[in-house]
Amino acid sequence: MTAAIRIEGLAKSFTLHNQGGVRLSVLDGFDLAVEAGECVALHGPSGIGKSTVLRCIYANYRADRGRILVRHRDGTVDMAAAHPREILAVRRETVGHVSQFLRVIPRVAAEDVVAETLRGRGADPEAATKAARRMLQRLNIPAELHRLAPATFSGGEQQRVNLARVFVADYPVLLLDEPTASLDRENRDVVLKLIREAAGRGAAIAGIFHDSEVRDAVATRTVPLIAAREAA
């Protein structure tokens, strides 16, 4: 069986054209394979390129070189080379990404933000809203907030909406960028449980967990990242 995520020889640099053309090489020849049911923790100091790996898999960052194969439907898609519409299909059905920021239209209600994930996958709107409310409830967002736009929520509440938006669907691949960063202990434990449940149903998970307690609790394997210059 092929891995759910297989990265081969990924290189990624940034050229800052408006800052003297400085070129920052972040990844160079990075490899990774994540099987279904695994939760792989990317580990290393700040700025080493952990988020860059996740963003290259999600394809909001464009790889310079290498292949990023994601198992999708009955085949694999190379996220480094796929057509934009194919990438959107992978994001809709296969890869869920919990980023560190919630970005939504200002006045859209929290439950609609979450339900949209399911509606985008063709779910009945009413069923999608019900599932969204259940997931928000599970993440301790009280019912009276569901109809409100998350712009007014606290940082921790916004992050939980962000998590609900991804965990409401059974994505086969999950990319988690500091999913528990601004959460208190109680909510952190809810998220740990969600992650373990996802791995239990066979999701392949790649994540960044700064908190070592969290990492120890969910990661089945840790992959250290080293600076691109040293990797060469």
Added chain:
Amino acid sequence: MMQEAPPLLSARGVTKFYEGIPGCRDVSFEVWPGEVLGIVGESGSGKTTVLNCISARLEPTSGTVEYATRHDGPADIYRMSEPARRLLMRTDWGFVHQNPREGLRMGVSAGANIGERLMAVGARHYGNIRQAANDWLDKVEMDTGRMDDLPITFSGGMQQRLQIARNLVTAPRIVFMDEPTGNLDVSVQARLLDLLRGLVTDLGLAAVIVTHDLAVARLLSHRLLVMRRGKVVESGLTDQVLDDPQHPYSQLLVSSVIHP
């Protein structure tokens, strides 16, 4: 790996000179059914010229624009007969202007503004037309009690919503929008953005949206073209272009946004 419908609209090498001065140069892209394409860039970058060229409002100096017609397949929009083109513009296409006054008839009621487009495609039953107008006022979140009022009595945000209703009543397949939220207060803008996004998703509409506002582009469009001095300097998925811009100009554009 995906077998699907051909593009709805294909622009190839679209170039427009205004008395020797280039408006846009060698612009090529495709729009697929249900896809929202954003065109961003500063004033004078040629975004509106491109929008006008692909919507049969401004014939390019060179290059072609093909549209996948419902019955006859892909057709060059500047080679088809005038009546055929008129029919497309009245039925399959919508055009939302930045200034609603350009897209509305200010001297007739809100209901008539919506009904007029239906009558242009043959609707004659007064009751049905009025019902459709009523439904569309409701869909764009306007008070249906204002049906018989003149648009001149509406706020800018309401006029813009009326313009959108007038365009969508004939169930178009693609809508062209020129800075649709440009003239509105921020609070009204957010509401209109939400409305537009919902309509595009629910109706499976394709849209081409010209905007200088990157936040609007991010929230509405699947893909982006970045234009500068008449040329497309970068294109890609919206979050690719905004999170990882490659071209010096795109980088400048993205880094110049002030976040409140």
